[in-house]
Amino acid sequence: MRTNKPKYHQIIEAAVRVIAKNGFHGSQVSKIAKEARVADGTIYLYFKNKEDILITMFKEKMGQFIEKIVEQTSKREYADEKLLTLIEMHFGQLSKDHDLAIVTQLELRQSNYDLRLEINNVLKPYLSVIDDILKEGIEQDIFRDDIKITLVRQMIFGTLDEIVTNWVMKECKYDLLEEIPLVHQLLLGGIEKIKK
Amino acid sequence: MRTNKPKYHQIIEAAVRVIAKNGFHGSQVSKIAKEARVADGTIYLYFKNKEDILITMFKEKMGQFIEKIVEQTSKREYADEKLLTLIEMHFGQLSKDHDLAIVTQLELRQSNYDLRLEINNVLKPYLSVIDDILKEGIEQDIFRDDIKITLVRQMIFGTLDEIVTNWVMKECKYDLLEEIPLVHQLLLGGIEKIKK
Amino acid sequence: MRTNKPKYHQIIEAAVRVIAKNGFHGSQVSKIAKEARVADGTIYLYFKNKEDILITMFKEKMGQFIEKIVEQTSKREYADEKLLTLIEMHFGQLSKDHDLAIVTQLELRQSNYDLRLEINNVLKPYLSVIDDILKEGIEQDIFRDDIKITLVRQMIFGTLDEIVTNWVMKECKYDLLEEIPLVHQLLLGGIEKIKK
Amino acid sequence: MRTNKPKYHQIIEAAVRVIAKNGFHGSQVSKIAKEARVADGTIYLYFKNKEDILITMFKEKMGQFIEKIVEQTSKREYADEKLLTLIEMHFGQLSKDHDLAIVTQLELRQSNYDLRLEINNVLKPYLSVIDDILKEGIEQDIFRDDIKITLVRQMIFGTLDEIVTNWVMKECKYDLLEEIPLVHQLLLGGIEKIKK
DNA sequence: AATGAATGAGCATTCATTCAT
DNA sequence: CATGAATGAATGCTCATTCAT
Structure with missing residues (x-):
């Protein structure tokens, strides 16, 4: 093997x-x-070639990254808690491995179009995880049932990604983990059912 | 000149x-x-060199892009309306110019680190526009006063950017403008004062 | 052994x-x-190395090739008959083994200068066979005694080699053996004593 | 141009x-x-690339080589004289330019199959010149009318080529031009009408 | 004797930039 | 101002050969 x-x-x-x-x-x-x-x-x-190193590296690293997120979110019962765990894991893992953060947020994005398509394929399972949490939240009557899942997923991923990229570009000088509660709150704001 | x-x-x-x-x-x-x-x-x-072409191109195009956004948002009185206008202008301008959308969302990101720093500089005025809308919203008692502006701005920009990138990668096959109301609602959700 | x-x-x-x-x-x-x-x-x-495989292969194959020619020509009494037998054997053996023909006529010639010198050494015994037939022909009063043996040998070998190479490059599509009588007659033409 | x-x-x-x-x-x-x-x-x-240099070089050099042969042979009236001139020009030109002789006889033959096919194309006009002389000789009643032109051409070219290659491999140490009359006589021998 | 994983030297080609005209 | 021919640095990949097992 x-x-x-x-x-x-x-x-x-x-x-x-x-x-x-x-x-x-x-x-x-x-x-x-x-x-x-x-x-x-x-x-x-x-x-096979240089590109293969990069794709394989991304697959391996993202594979583990996503696996841990799935593992932890699945321990939670409610979708809003799952979302919190997802943010914690997303930020937590990149916080612990600055090299990986630099590579995924900055360097790998300089690759050519073909490599980028491959990267998107690798990311698909992560996007599915988000979609699943959203669907679950609707079923659990936690999230509004009129949200458009694709769009909300783009908001969630785009927000997390932008926040991490900003943190990396600021050379990881502040504590990414401190942002978690606020980010969670922000993201929930647009999708939660209005609490009376 | x-x-x-x-x-x-x-x-x-x-x-x-x-x-x-x-x-x-x-x-x-x-x-x-x-x-x-x-x-x-x-x-x-x-x-001066090839990089200079790209930066200048980005500056000119983004300059116009941002200018029009400033122009239109300033016509609105309330921050939530301004945010709507900003989304409309962001999506609208890129919808009208597919070449520009491809260049800014996909191609220019393949540039090296130095060029990317420059690009970030060019984007700063746009980020300030968002910051200003947020501050105004707080003053106008429309947005909650406990939001962290930096974070919310990252959410707004990250969300809009991710949505447009997804649209470009799908070869602009659907109508980006249809998403506007939902995106606006989503983004407002996390920052608006609870309406009683 | x-x-x-x-x-x-x-x-x-x-x-x-x-x-x-x-x-x-x-x-x-x-x-x-x-x-x-x-x-x-x-x-x-x-x-010893890759070149050694090629040289050894050529030696073994050409050794057998030449051995059979010597064997058959020695059964003939007169030099003109020996020449006919030599042509028959040369064409006959390569006709039967297309792989060998491709290798000796086309592929091995792409080798470098050193390997080509070695190949020439391997070919020497064959050239000697031709020389011997020519000398015998002069002694037997069949060939003119003013021929320059080196030159005639180059003609004979050059002609046979060129004919086989052309045949291989035409993908062995026609019957090489049919050419034998004409080739024999052509080669004899320049060296035979004039029959009165 | x-x-x-x-x-x-x-x-x-x-x-x-x-x-x-x-x-x-x-x-x-x-x-x-x-x-x-x-x-x-x-x-x-x-x-276009390295191969293009080699092919072009061969085309230019062989183009001139063949052109001069055509030019000189056309001045002769009889086919046997033309053949003599062809040999004189073939040997003469390579005698004068040792570098060219080395390149065409030894080095260029190490090229790969594709390049060799191209080289064959470049040589075609030369082979046609030989064919034309043979046809003319038959018409002029100088050459026998039962010769097979393809075969005789292969003999002529194979002989000249082998002689020059031997000369080059012996580092051009002897005078190639001295061989001309004997070579002419040898080649004519197989094709001339019997003089009574 | 036999294996096959590991080695590392070697080279065609592209393209941003210059500068003589 | 404008040209475009000329420059030359820079790099991914192959494959004959070795050697620890």
């Missing part, structure tokens, strides 16, 4: 570090190989 | 068309020169 | 098939190893 | 010298550029 091969993971971890440090366009294959302490050619035993 | 020189504008307009058609990485200086019907060298009489 | 080792021959036969199918530049060592059903490293237990 | 551009010819002449000196595989584009005293990139203003 691919995941048992140590060099495979060495290379992926090296790619994250190299891109976080040197930026997308400053990250030559040879630099990644050096950081991973393997020969340039070794890269090509595990990856 | 720079703007009186016809070639200057020829080049900028050519850049928008070339990038929208060929993508960021497929837009060589020589291609822009050809589209603008000038020689390659002529470009460098009007712009 | 080297030739008793089965893998040694497996590799050589695999090389002929792989080169005939994929061309000289499409024939990587790993491809030959795969076709021979051995590991890449195993190749190097039997051959 | 392309041929008025000096760099175009500089590059072609440089390519001949570089390949003659360093061999086909030792001739990097940068080496050719250096020899031609132009920048690497300039090569690509005049040639």
Whole structure:
């Protein structure tokens, strides 16, 4: 199995570090190989080409990212709590791994159109998670039933993404986690049923 | 004055068309020169380098974009109306100019870190417009006074941006303008004073 | 003895098939190893390097090729008959083994200068056979005694080689053997004593 | 017109010298550029890619080579004289330009299959010249009318080519021109009408 | 003897920018 | 002002060969 091969993971971890440090366009294959302490050619035993490294890296990292979010949100009963957990996990995971945050929020977006399409595919499960929470919230009579799920999901993802990007561009100098309650409140505001 | 020189504008307009058609990485200086019907060298009489073309293009286009938003929002009295107008103008202008939408939402984001910092500078006035509307809303007792302006602005901009990007990636196949009322309602939801 | 080792021959036969199918530049060592059903490293237990495989293959194949020509020509008494037999054997053997014909006429010629020198060495015995037939023909008073043997040998070899190469490049679509009498007559024309 | 551009010819002449000196595989584009005293990139203003340099070089050189042969042979009345002139010109031109001889006889043959097909196309006019001489000879009652033209042409070209290649591989140490009368006699032998 | 994962040198090509005309 | 020919730095990928097992 691919995941048992140590060099495979060495290379992926090296790619994250190299891109976080040197930026997308400053990250030559040879630099990644050096950081991973393997020969340039070794890269090509595990990856088809440079793009494949990046996509695979994104898939692996986002896979784990999303998996943990699903895991934690599923422990919650109510949709509004699930949304809170989702925000906590989203911000929490990126807070803990600045390199990953830099790579996903800034560097990987400089990739070409094809790579970006792939990235969108990887993100789809995350968007589905949000959609599911919204549907559940409507069923649970927590969210209004006249919301347009696609739109609300774009609001939620766009908001979280913009907040994290701003935080990364400010070099992660403040505590992202402090924003959680306010963000939760803001996002709920537009979709919750009016409490009497 | 720079703007009186016809070639200057020829080049900028050519850049928008070339990038929208060929993508960021497929837009060589020589291609822009050809589209603008000038020689390659002529470009460098009007712009310092390739990055300068892109930044200038973005500044000019976003300048007009923001100017029109300021113009229209200032005609409104109340902050919630101003927010509606802002959304209308944001979506409306990009709806009318698909090339511009492609360039700002997809292609220009592939630029490097330095260019992205510049782009953020250009966007600052827009973000200020949003901030001002929010402050006004609080003063007018329309928005809650416990909102964190920075955060709300990130929500508003992140939401609008994400929605437009999704629309462009779906090849502008549906009508962006139809979303306006729902988006307005969603965004207001989190910030409005509770109506009794 | 080297030739008793089965893998040694497996590799050589695999090389002929792989080169005939994929061309000289499409024939990587790993491809030959795969076709021979051995590991890449195993190749190097039997051959010094890639060039050694090719030279050895050429030596083995040309050795058999020449051996059969010597065997058959020696059964003939007169030099003009020997020449006919030589042409028959030259065309006959390549007619029967298209892969070998492709490899010797087209692919192996793409090798570098050093390899080509080696190939010439391998060919020397064949050229000697031609020289011997010519000398014999002069002694037997069949060929004119003013011919320059080196030159005539170059004519004979050059002609046969060019004819076979043309046949291979036409994808062996016609019957090479039909040409034999005419070729024999042509070559004899320049060297035979005038019959009164 | 392309041929008025000096760099175009500089590059072609440089390519001949570089390949003659360093061999086909030792001739990097940068080496050719250096020899031609132009920048690497300039090569690509005049040639599509490396292969294009080689094909164009061969076309230009063989074009002149063949043109001169046609020019001189057409001055002769009888086919046997034409054949003599053809041999004189073939050997004469390569005798005068050792670099060209090395390139055409040794180095260019190391090229890949596609390039070799192109080379064959360039050679076609030369083969036609030989065919025409043969047809003329038959009409003039100088050559036998039962010869198979394709075959005789292959003999003539194969013989001349083999002789020149041998001469080049012996590092052009002897005088190729001395062979002309004997070669002429040899080739005529197989095709001439028997003189009573 | 046999394996096959790992190595790392080597090279064609693009394109932003310059500068002589 | 305008031109466009010329420049040259910069990099992803292949594949013959090795060597620890």
